[in-house]
Amino acid sequence: xxxxxxxxxxxxxxxxxxxxxxxxxxxxxxxxxxxxxxxxxxxxxxxxxxxxxxxxxxxxxxxxxxxxxxxxxxxxxxxxxxxxxxxxxxxxxxxxxxxxxxxxxxxxxxxxxxxxxxxxxxxxxxxxxxxxxxxxxxxxxxxxxxxxxxxxxxxxxxxxxxxxxxxxxxxxxxxxxxxxxxxxxxxxxxxxxxxxxxxxxxxxxxxxxxxxxxxxxxxxxxxxxxxxxxxxxxxxxxxxxxxxxxxxxxxxxxxxxxxxxxxxxxxxxxxxxxx
Ligand code: ATP
Ligand code: MG
Numbered sequence: 001x002x003x004x005x006x007x008x009x010x011x012x013x014x015x016x017x018x019x020x021x022x023x024x025x026x027x028x029x030x031x032x033x034x035x036x037x038x039x040x041x042x043x044x045x046x047x048x049x050x051x052x053x054x055x056x057x058x059x060x061x062x063x064x065x066x067x068x069x070x071x072x073x074x075x076x077x078x079x080x081x082x083x084x085x086x087x088x089x090x091x092x093x094x095x096x097x098x099x100x101x102x103x104x105x106x107x108x109x110x111x112x113x114x115x116x117x118x119x120x121x122x123x124x125x126x127x128x129x130x131x132x133x134x135x136x137x138x139x140x141x142x143x144x145x146x147x148x149x150x151x152x153x154x155x156x157x158x159x160x161x162x163x164x165x166x167x168x169x170x171x172x173x174x175x176x177x178x179x180x181x182x183x184x185x186x187x188x189x190x191x192x193x194x195x196x197x198x199x200x201x202x203x204x205x206x207x208x209x210x211x212x213x214x215x216x217x218x219x220x221x222x223x224x225x226x227x228x229x230x231x232x233x234x235x236x237x238x239x240x241x242x243x244x245x246x247x248x249x250x251x252x253x254x255x256x257x258x259x260x261x262x263x264x265x266x267x268x269x270x271x272x273x274x275x
Contacts, residue, residue: 003254006030006247012230018220020213025177026236031243038243042082045246050086052253053123057091059258060121062166066249067126069135070174071212072202073184075235076127079174082242083249084125093118096127109133109151110158117162124167130155131171134219139211152222163227170252171228172245173220174235178209 009029012018031038056062068076080094095116104112110130118124134155138148159169176184185206188198205212224230231248235241263269 003247003251006244007231007251010231010233010244010248012220012224012232014225014229016221016224018217018224018230018232020173020175020217020220020232023175023232023234025175025180025234027234028237028240029234029244030247031240035237035239039239042239042243042246045243045250046083046086048250049083049246049253050088052250052258053087053091055258055260056123056253056256057088057121058260060261062168062256062258063118063120063122063124064249064253064256065118065124065126065162065167065169067129067131067169067171068174069129069131069172069216070235071176071181071209072205073181073188074174074176075238075241076174078238079172079241079245080125080127082238083245084123087123091121092123092125094125094127097129097132110154114158117167120166130158131219131223135212135215136205138215139208152219156223156225156228159223159225159228168252168256169228170248171224171230172248173216173230173232174241175232176235178206180236181206 006029028038032041056064068079070076084092093116097113100112113126113130116124116126134148134151137143138145162169185198185202188194220230220232231244233241233244233248
Protein backbone atom coordinates (compact mmCIF):
# COMPACT_ATOMS: atom_id res chain seq x y z
CA UNK A 1 0.00 0.00 0.00
CA UNK A 2 1.25 3.48 -0.90
CA UNK A 3 1.58 5.01 2.56
CA UNK A 4 1.32 8.60 1.40
CA UNK A 5 -1.73 8.14 -0.83
CA UNK A 6 -4.20 8.69 2.00
CA UNK A 7 -2.45 11.91 3.05
CA UNK A 8 -2.53 13.19 -0.52
CA UNK A 9 -6.19 12.36 -0.97
CA UNK A 10 -7.50 13.84 2.29
CA UNK A 11 -5.36 16.99 2.04
CA UNK A 12 -6.89 20.34 1.16
CA UNK A 13 -4.17 21.50 -1.28
CA UNK A 14 -2.84 24.92 -0.28
CA UNK A 15 -4.46 27.61 -2.38
CA UNK A 16 -7.32 25.33 -3.50
CA UNK A 17 -10.98 25.68 -2.55
CA UNK A 18 -12.23 23.04 -0.14
CA UNK A 19 -15.45 21.50 -1.46
CA UNK A 20 -16.56 19.64 1.61
CA UNK A 21 -20.02 18.98 0.20
CA UNK A 22 -18.45 16.89 -2.57
CA UNK A 23 -16.80 14.53 -0.11
CA UNK A 24 -18.99 11.63 1.05
CA UNK A 25 -18.81 11.45 4.87
CA UNK A 26 -19.48 7.71 4.69
CA UNK A 27 -16.64 7.01 2.27
CA UNK A 28 -13.52 5.15 3.34
CA UNK A 29 -10.70 6.09 0.94
CA UNK A 30 -7.60 3.89 1.23
CA UNK A 31 -9.02 1.79 4.06
CA UNK A 32 -7.11 -1.49 3.91
CA UNK A 33 -10.33 -3.53 4.01
CA UNK A 34 -13.51 -3.98 6.03
CA UNK A 35 -14.01 -2.72 9.56
CA UNK A 36 -12.09 -5.54 11.25
CA UNK A 37 -9.13 -5.31 8.88
CA UNK A 38 -9.02 -1.54 9.25
CA UNK A 39 -9.16 -1.74 13.04
CA UNK A 40 -6.24 -4.16 13.00
CA UNK A 41 -4.29 -1.68 10.84
CA UNK A 42 -5.18 1.11 13.29
CA UNK A 43 -3.85 -0.92 16.23
CA UNK A 44 -0.55 -1.22 14.39
CA UNK A 45 -0.56 2.54 13.71
CA UNK A 46 -1.31 3.20 17.40
CA UNK A 47 1.87 1.32 18.29
CA UNK A 48 3.90 3.20 15.72
CA UNK A 49 2.53 6.54 16.93
CA UNK A 50 3.53 5.65 20.49
CA UNK A 51 7.06 4.87 19.31
CA UNK A 52 7.35 8.08 17.26
CA UNK A 53 6.05 10.14 20.17
CA UNK A 54 8.65 8.62 22.47
CA UNK A 55 11.37 9.67 20.04
CA UNK A 56 9.88 13.17 19.68
CA UNK A 57 9.86 13.47 23.48
CA UNK A 58 13.43 12.21 23.83
CA UNK A 59 14.68 14.50 21.09
CA UNK A 60 12.96 17.43 22.86
CA UNK A 61 13.53 19.88 20.04
CA UNK A 62 10.37 19.94 17.98
CA UNK A 63 6.66 19.54 18.62
CA UNK A 64 3.41 18.65 16.89
CA UNK A 65 0.12 20.48 17.15
CA UNK A 66 -3.00 18.53 16.20
CA UNK A 67 -6.12 20.63 15.61
CA UNK A 68 -9.50 18.85 15.70
CA UNK A 69 -12.58 20.60 14.37
CA UNK A 70 -16.02 19.19 13.59
CA UNK A 71 -19.71 19.88 13.81
CA UNK A 72 -21.28 18.92 17.15
CA UNK A 73 -21.08 15.16 17.74
CA UNK A 74 -18.52 14.99 14.95
CA UNK A 75 -16.26 12.75 17.02
CA UNK A 76 -13.55 15.00 18.41
CA UNK A 77 -13.61 13.37 21.84
CA UNK A 78 -13.65 9.86 20.39
CA UNK A 79 -10.70 10.71 18.15
CA UNK A 80 -8.63 11.92 21.10
CA UNK A 81 -9.44 8.73 23.01
CA UNK A 82 -8.80 6.26 20.18
CA UNK A 83 -5.95 7.85 18.24
CA UNK A 84 -3.81 8.57 21.30
CA UNK A 85 -4.53 5.30 23.09
CA UNK A 86 -1.18 3.88 24.09
CA UNK A 87 0.71 7.15 23.70
CA UNK A 88 2.53 8.23 26.85
CA UNK A 89 0.32 10.91 28.49
CA UNK A 90 3.46 12.61 29.78
CA UNK A 91 4.27 13.88 26.30
CA UNK A 92 0.75 14.94 25.34
CA UNK A 93 -1.33 17.94 26.20
CA UNK A 94 -5.02 18.14 25.32
CA UNK A 95 -6.76 21.51 25.40
CA UNK A 96 -10.53 21.81 24.91
CA UNK A 97 -11.61 25.28 23.86
CA UNK A 98 -14.97 26.48 25.16
CA UNK A 99 -16.54 29.91 24.90
CA UNK A 100 -13.89 32.42 26.05
CA UNK A 101 -13.88 33.68 29.63
CA UNK A 102 -14.11 37.36 30.51
CA UNK A 103 -10.33 37.48 30.92
CA UNK A 104 -9.73 35.76 27.59
CA UNK A 105 -12.16 38.05 25.85
CA UNK A 106 -10.24 41.06 27.15
CA UNK A 107 -7.26 39.98 24.99
CA UNK A 108 -6.66 39.37 21.30
CA UNK A 109 -8.26 36.15 20.03
CA UNK A 110 -5.00 34.20 19.82
CA UNK A 111 -3.86 35.00 23.35
CA UNK A 112 -5.36 31.95 25.03
CA UNK A 113 -4.42 29.76 22.09
CA UNK A 114 -0.75 30.70 22.11
CA UNK A 115 -0.48 29.75 25.77
CA UNK A 116 -1.73 26.26 25.01
CA UNK A 117 0.64 25.35 22.15
CA UNK A 118 2.91 22.37 22.81
CA UNK A 119 6.41 22.85 24.14
CA UNK A 120 9.39 21.14 22.49
CA UNK A 121 8.96 17.36 22.66
CA UNK A 122 5.21 17.45 23.14
CA UNK A 123 2.21 16.58 21.01
CA UNK A 124 -0.46 19.22 21.65
CA UNK A 125 -4.05 18.36 20.82
CA UNK A 126 -6.66 21.07 20.35
CA UNK A 127 -10.25 19.88 20.81
CA UNK A 128 -11.79 22.87 19.02
CA UNK A 129 -9.38 25.73 18.52
CA UNK A 130 -8.77 29.26 17.29
CA UNK A 131 -10.89 28.27 14.27
CA UNK A 132 -14.03 28.78 16.38
CA UNK A 133 -13.22 32.46 15.92
CA UNK A 134 -14.16 32.20 12.23
CA UNK A 135 -16.86 29.53 12.72
CA UNK A 136 -19.32 30.01 15.61
CA UNK A 137 -18.29 33.66 15.79
CA UNK A 138 -19.09 34.17 12.12
CA UNK A 139 -22.29 32.09 12.12
CA UNK A 140 -23.69 33.99 15.12
CA UNK A 141 -22.31 37.45 14.29
CA UNK A 142 -20.50 37.56 17.63
CA UNK A 143 -18.19 40.21 16.16
CA UNK A 144 -18.64 42.30 12.98
CA UNK A 145 -17.52 40.85 9.64
CA UNK A 146 -14.73 43.40 9.36
CA UNK A 147 -13.25 41.88 12.51
CA UNK A 148 -13.60 38.14 11.76
CA UNK A 149 -12.64 38.52 8.11
CA UNK A 150 -9.15 39.67 9.15
CA UNK A 151 -8.66 36.59 11.28
CA UNK A 152 -7.84 34.18 8.43
CA UNK A 153 -4.63 36.02 7.74
CA UNK A 154 -3.83 36.37 11.43
CA UNK A 155 -4.34 32.62 11.83
CA UNK A 156 -2.13 31.76 8.84
CA UNK A 157 0.60 34.09 10.17
CA UNK A 158 0.31 32.59 13.67
CA UNK A 159 0.61 29.04 12.34
CA UNK A 160 3.59 30.07 10.18
CA UNK A 161 5.25 31.42 13.33
CA UNK A 162 4.65 28.08 15.07
CA UNK A 163 6.08 26.21 12.08
CA UNK A 164 9.16 28.43 12.06
CA UNK A 165 9.57 27.70 15.76
CA UNK A 166 9.70 23.92 15.25
CA UNK A 167 6.02 23.05 15.65
CA UNK A 168 4.47 20.92 12.94
CA UNK A 169 0.79 21.83 12.69
CA UNK A 170 -1.72 19.25 11.39
CA UNK A 171 -5.39 20.13 11.17
CA UNK A 172 -8.34 17.77 10.82
CA UNK A 173 -11.92 18.50 9.86
CA UNK A 174 -13.96 15.47 10.91
CA UNK A 175 -16.67 15.41 8.28
CA UNK A 176 -20.03 13.88 9.30
CA UNK A 177 -23.36 14.02 7.50
CA UNK A 178 -26.38 15.82 8.89
CA UNK A 179 -28.18 12.47 9.22
CA UNK A 180 -25.28 10.96 11.16
CA UNK A 181 -25.37 13.92 13.53
CA UNK A 182 -29.10 13.35 14.10
CA UNK A 183 -28.42 9.68 14.83
CA UNK A 184 -25.68 10.55 17.33
CA UNK A 185 -27.89 13.12 19.05
CA UNK A 186 -30.66 10.50 19.35
CA UNK A 187 -28.19 8.15 21.00
CA UNK A 188 -27.05 10.90 23.36
CA UNK A 189 -30.65 11.45 24.44
CA UNK A 190 -31.48 7.74 24.73
CA UNK A 191 -28.41 6.30 26.45
CA UNK A 192 -27.81 7.10 30.12
CA UNK A 193 -24.00 7.06 29.70
CA UNK A 194 -24.23 9.57 26.82
CA UNK A 195 -26.92 11.90 28.12
CA UNK A 196 -24.45 14.14 29.93
CA UNK A 197 -23.06 15.19 26.58
CA UNK A 198 -26.36 16.39 25.20
CA UNK A 199 -27.08 20.12 25.22
CA UNK A 200 -30.19 21.86 23.96
CA UNK A 201 -27.83 24.34 22.33
CA UNK A 202 -26.70 21.50 20.02
CA UNK A 203 -30.17 21.42 18.42
CA UNK A 204 -30.05 25.18 18.03
CA UNK A 205 -26.64 24.95 16.30
CA UNK A 206 -27.95 22.18 14.04
CA UNK A 207 -30.39 24.70 12.54
CA UNK A 208 -27.34 26.59 11.28
CA UNK A 209 -25.82 23.55 9.56
CA UNK A 210 -25.53 25.21 6.14
CA UNK A 211 -23.99 28.38 7.55
CA UNK A 212 -21.43 26.26 9.43
CA UNK A 213 -20.68 24.26 6.29
CA UNK A 214 -20.03 27.50 4.37
CA UNK A 215 -17.87 28.87 7.19
CA UNK A 216 -15.87 25.62 7.25
CA UNK A 217 -15.33 25.68 3.48
CA UNK A 218 -14.04 29.22 3.71
CA UNK A 219 -11.78 28.53 6.69
CA UNK A 220 -10.27 25.41 5.14
CA UNK A 221 -9.76 27.09 1.77
CA UNK A 222 -8.09 30.15 3.27
CA UNK A 223 -5.88 28.48 5.86
CA UNK A 224 -4.61 25.21 4.39
CA UNK A 225 -0.93 25.98 3.94
CA UNK A 226 2.20 23.91 3.44
CA UNK A 227 3.18 24.81 7.01
CA UNK A 228 -0.21 23.93 8.49
CA UNK A 229 -2.29 21.74 6.17
CA UNK A 230 -5.95 20.80 6.60
CA UNK A 231 -7.16 17.25 6.08
CA UNK A 232 -10.84 16.46 5.53
CA UNK A 233 -11.61 13.10 7.15
CA UNK A 234 -14.84 11.31 6.22
CA UNK A 235 -16.10 10.57 9.73
CA UNK A 236 -19.49 8.85 9.62
CA UNK A 237 -17.66 5.56 10.26
CA UNK A 238 -15.70 5.95 13.47
CA UNK A 239 -13.39 3.04 12.59
CA UNK A 240 -12.42 4.77 9.35
CA UNK A 241 -12.04 8.17 11.03
CA UNK A 242 -9.56 6.76 13.55
CA UNK A 243 -7.61 4.96 10.83
CA UNK A 244 -7.43 8.09 8.66
CA UNK A 245 -6.32 10.42 11.46
CA UNK A 246 -3.74 7.87 12.61
CA UNK A 247 -2.44 7.44 9.07
CA UNK A 248 -1.97 11.18 8.60
CA UNK A 249 -0.35 11.66 11.99
CA UNK A 250 1.99 8.71 11.67
CA UNK A 251 2.86 9.84 8.13
CA UNK A 252 3.60 13.34 9.39
CA UNK A 253 5.77 12.12 12.25
CA UNK A 254 7.61 9.69 10.00
CA UNK A 255 8.56 12.62 7.76
CA UNK A 256 9.76 14.56 10.80
CA UNK A 257 11.84 11.51 11.74
CA UNK A 258 12.53 12.43 15.38
CA UNK A 259 15.72 10.90 16.73
CA UNK A 260 16.92 9.80 20.14
CA UNK A 261 19.67 12.22 21.12
CA UNK A 262 23.20 10.76 21.02
CA UNK A 263 24.76 9.88 24.37
CA UNK A 264 26.87 12.58 26.01
CA UNK A 265 30.32 12.22 24.32
CA UNK A 266 32.05 13.22 27.54
CA UNK A 267 30.83 10.00 29.17
CA UNK A 268 32.67 6.77 28.40
CA UNK A 269 29.75 4.38 28.76
CA UNK A 270 32.03 1.30 28.66
CA UNK A 271 33.94 2.45 31.72
CA UNK A 272 30.86 2.98 33.85
CA UNK A 273 30.37 0.60 36.73
CA UNK A 274 27.10 0.65 38.59
CA UNK A 275 27.17 -1.28 41.86
P1 ATP B 1 -19.19 17.89 21.87
O1 ATP B 1 -19.00 18.10 20.40
O2 ATP B 1 -18.80 16.52 22.30
O3 ATP B 1 -20.55 18.30 22.32
P2 ATP B 1 -18.05 20.39 22.52
O4 ATP B 1 -16.69 20.74 22.02
O5 ATP B 1 -19.21 20.88 21.72
O6 ATP B 1 -18.15 18.83 22.63
P3 ATP B 1 -19.29 21.84 24.59
O7 ATP B 1 -18.92 22.13 25.99
O8 ATP B 1 -20.59 21.20 24.29
O9 ATP B 1 -18.14 20.95 24.00
O10 ATP B 1 -19.23 23.18 23.72
C1 ATP B 1 -18.18 24.10 23.71
C2 ATP B 1 -18.72 25.34 23.02
O11 ATP B 1 -17.78 26.40 23.10
C3 ATP B 1 -19.02 25.11 21.55
O12 ATP B 1 -20.33 25.45 21.24
C4 ATP B 1 -18.04 26.04 20.86
O13 ATP B 1 -18.53 26.53 19.64
C5 ATP B 1 -17.85 27.10 21.89
N1 ATP B 1 -16.63 27.88 21.66
C6 ATP B 1 -15.36 27.44 21.57
N2 ATP B 1 -14.51 28.42 21.27
C7 ATP B 1 -15.26 29.54 21.14
C8 ATP B 1 -14.97 30.89 20.83
N3 ATP B 1 -13.72 31.28 20.58
N4 ATP B 1 -15.98 31.77 20.80
C9 ATP B 1 -17.24 31.38 21.04
N5 ATP B 1 -17.59 30.11 21.35
C10 ATP B 1 -16.62 29.21 21.39
MG1 MG C 1 -21.25 20.25 22.36
